[in-house]
Amino acid sequence: MRTFVDDLLAHAERTPDRTALTTPDGELSYAELGHRITALARTLHAGGARAERVCAVAVTRGADAVVAMAAVLHAGAAFLTLDVEQPPARLAALVRSGGADLLITTAALAERLELPVPGPVVLLDEHADHDHDASPTGPSGPDALAYVSHTSGSTGEPSAVLIEHRGLDSYLRFVARDYGLGPDTVALQVAPLGYDASIRDTFAPLLAGGRLVIVPRGDLLRPESFGAAVRTHGVNTLLSVTPSFLTFLAGQPDPARLLAGVRLAVSSGESLRPFLAAGGRALIDGALVNQYGPTECTMTSTRHRVAGEPDTAADVVGTPVDGVVVRLLDPALAPVPEGTTGEVYIGGVGVARGYRGRPARTAERFVPDPLGPPGSRLYRTGDLAAAGPDGLRYLGRGDRQVKIRGYRVDPAEVEAALLTHARVTGAVVTAATDTQGRVYLVAHVTGALADTTDYELRTHLGRTLPPHLMPRRIERLAELPVNRSGKADRRALAEAGGIR
Template sequence: MVELIQAQAERNPQATAVRLGNTSLTYRELERRSNQIAHHLIGLGAGQDIPVGVCLRRGADLLPVLLGIWKSGAGYVPLDPDHPVERLRHMIGTSGCRLVISRTGHLPALEPTPGCRFLLLDRERADVDGAPATPPATRIEPSHLAYVIYTSGSTGAPKGVLVQHGGLRNYLLWTVQAYAARGHGGAPFFASLAFDLGIPSLYTPLLTGQPVHLLPDPLPAADLGDALAAGAPYSFVKLTPGQLNLLSFDLDPEQAHGLAGIVIAAGDAFPTALARRWRDLAGPGGTPVATEYGPTEITIGNSGQPITDDPGTELVPLGLPIPNTTMYVLTDQLEPTPVGVAGEIHIGGLGVARGYLGDPALTADRFRPDPFGAPGARLYRSGDLGRWLPDGTLEFLGRVDHQVKIRGYRVELGEIRAVLRDDPQVRDAVVLATGTPSRPRGLAAFVIAATGQPMDVDRLRAGLAARLPDHMIPADFVAVDEIPLTANGKVDTRTLLTLL
């Protein structure tokens, strides 16, 4: 991808590549800075398949750093400065990072990490600026590591997904036609770097000579509508259904009408009622809405399409596979299910990730040989349930396991439960998602106290907050004497949810 962005810099060097408030970077400046960072990183030992951590807020350094890492031959590991200290250190340690790019203010949350060197941009600016401004002589192959992104893990610790350049390139080239071609205004980036939903907002504009608009960091949810409206019109805006729901109340019809060439809702179940509400708000000829679907393990998105008609289902169907990818609904024996019969969604093609970092057993379980593809091809078991409808669309029916989406983030309920069980005042706990697929979800923790004493909810929250990001903290804590079970020995979730 870097060579395509470099071509834009050669074609339109003075065009705006990155905009942040009243400051901006031209394509020429982006190219120069990213080359200098790449040379400096190579001097520090960066190279092919070497993970380099990035702990930065949205700012003028962000895109030069990310592109510079790729130009050095390395892949990046996004580290959200707002995540708990323990989580950040776990990611640095398990990813094998020997180099993390950050700033002085974030250093207390990252140290101590033995064997890891920190490149602090506010301290070492002169060294970086003294590096050559020409592109380094590195070659990026489709099989090379692009990034390691961590998702929630069922064992109590997040797991890293190894994403390769070939899958990323295939996806981004699709977004160029599906999204960026709908205008000239670029896209706003306001997601966490550790959330792959925002990746097309970072790179797709640069592939087409358009600007990336970095919105303020932090950006409270209540301010999102005003921040987006101030920079409109965009070519596209990609967000979660929950964020689209906020915009449908925060924007007036004129703002919604002219917001972008298209708005894409992804990262969670997308209620048809919400799509209908947005279309009514934007009005005829206004900003259209689209859906996109895809787990992290298949490189951001695997299917999507604009929503032009009411599909007649509670949730918007998942759309059509993008080029060079496949989607199947299969039984446990990897046999295709008939139309209308539920099964697990399996995904194949160029986007399938390399696997899970340091976990060959889990990789073998979730990434299986593709019985329908070429020799060596693999299918990813998504854990999502779906069924084909008579009109050829794929309907989403929920999760096979206990993994859910909260505010667009994928959450393994077992990870929260494992952290709760580490608290000395907890004997056992169960964490459940509340709500329905078509309504905003929350989390509730049902806790058996270890001592029989009333549980200290504030202490439980504080303990979780020290190890988990905010979206994984339950909104409700309910004290129970026992965890009810069904006749077959499984947790009786229906009974627990009646206690709320």
């Protein structure tokens, strides 16, 4: 099977001297990138990387991460990329749930993280190319496992999502084609490693023969250094910006200067409507695309090109990407009438295999398509939407999950972590919205906490949870309110949280 990695390597043959990567350590040509990918793929293949085996990639942002992910696929295996800035306990949980068999890292990170990977460890700072007898074979077919990503889980443990090559390759080629990426594309890697949007950020520009710019994560979080990176490197494409980040930029002095020269900005992860309603569209001179889609459907399922004078009365997420089917169904899995609200079910090429090691949850969320050909499946998103003249109009969630800074979050995961604190006897986490339309978490806790500070509670959470799962506010209660059934009254708590 020919994959996007083969297309990337073809650029090394046709235009070997063209710059592929710009990093703090210097530039890498397509020839150099191709050589490093094939060399590491040989090492991985000789070490046992094969179809259905998962290689954990635990390296910092930079050329090593790009090479490692591509090399894993070229060797025929699947990758699980980790954000090494997250707590080691969290990374260990991801490795276990993702079923990692091999580990790609550096000597220093291997010692610090101590990840529970049972198979071989390849240290990039000690790796050298050798003439191995075994050559990489690539994936066995379109249904081979390509990567493992994670979603927040109600049990307190993250759920590993299994994505196949058919979905990944189809989606990346769609992005390059539909968004007009090419050799003149200069894209800034914005999404953090370990978040599936980083795969789009990284490989769509390289598939198109463009240049990928990688800067330290801290530079992306400060407006002036972000703007400096855009100007210095001639960045013209942003493939993974969240509405929260755009709103943050819009609040800076002379925000248009920070995005000058950007001809394409692709937003995803949460509602774009508050940003547009605040007049943010004028901040971007080029095209602005609003994307929608869950991790379980290969990053993105629909997209909408936002007009210069956008409709701010609705959250328009548009029409399906190539090979994807979107259905609005009622509880009986029948199509809802035109213009009425239904639950979003997604089918087609991007639907994941399921959740690793969780057959019951897989059966609950991945269901047969009653309107499709035999054997076809739909992913039940839990999102509500209605069809409008310009495509899907997103109307929110039908369950407790929320989007925080682009991440889909189940508050139960935070509740489970809070309850592991010795002095917390009860915990309910709700979502609130601030005056700028940004969603955040509020933790409502009970227990003998008079001598326990918010800092101590957050430090406790920080041992197992990433930053996007950290509550912005912690409310202490004598007892949690309950409804008639005796369950915690989450609605009352959420309404008390209000807008701040």
